[in-house]
Amino acid sequence: MRFALLLFDTEGYWEAVSPQEMEAALAEHAAFAEYLRAKGVTFSGEALHPSKEARSLRPSKDGVVAADGPFVALREELAGFYLVDCAGVEEAEELARRCPLGAGIEIRPVWEVP
Template identity: 60%
Template sequence: MRFMLSLFDPEGYWDSVSEEQMGSALDEHRAFARFLEARGIEFSGEAVMPAGEAVTLRPSDGGVLVTKAPFVERREDFAGFYLIDCADLDEALEIAAHCPTGAGVEVRPVWSAPS
């Protein structure tokens, strides 16, 4: 089964950290990647830009409304994700416990469309 680990940081966090803190955080993610590799867990992942960089498309009467803003207001920024391939939710939670957490990590199964 595949799971997405959604990473969240306090709003505006990356605007306030030093280069040293940034480097330390990146080192934590490199260590997590090595942990996944050592466990034989297939994965991919990316960091994303802060919510202020988001553009949202919503349906409207005239077609599609494009808004330069995140979809929902929140006090935490969606910061990135990992996609991991695990046997089940229990293993995904055990793996996620090793992930750098920031403000939190959401574990969600990835839906696979029927063929």
């Protein structure tokens, strides 16, 4: 079963960190990736650009409308994610507890299309 570990950070956080803080954060994620490899967990992950660079598509009476920014205004933004293959939500939570936390992590099952 696959789970997305959705990583959230305070809006604007990554634009404000020093190069040393950025280097330390990247080292934490490298250590987490090594932890997953050592456990034999199949995974992938990516960091995302800030939500201010996002574009959303929304339905309207005139059809699909594009809008800059995230779908909803949040104090936190989705900063990145890992996709992990686990036995169940308990294992996904166990893995997420080892992941660098930021403002929070949402553990969400991935819809498996038959």
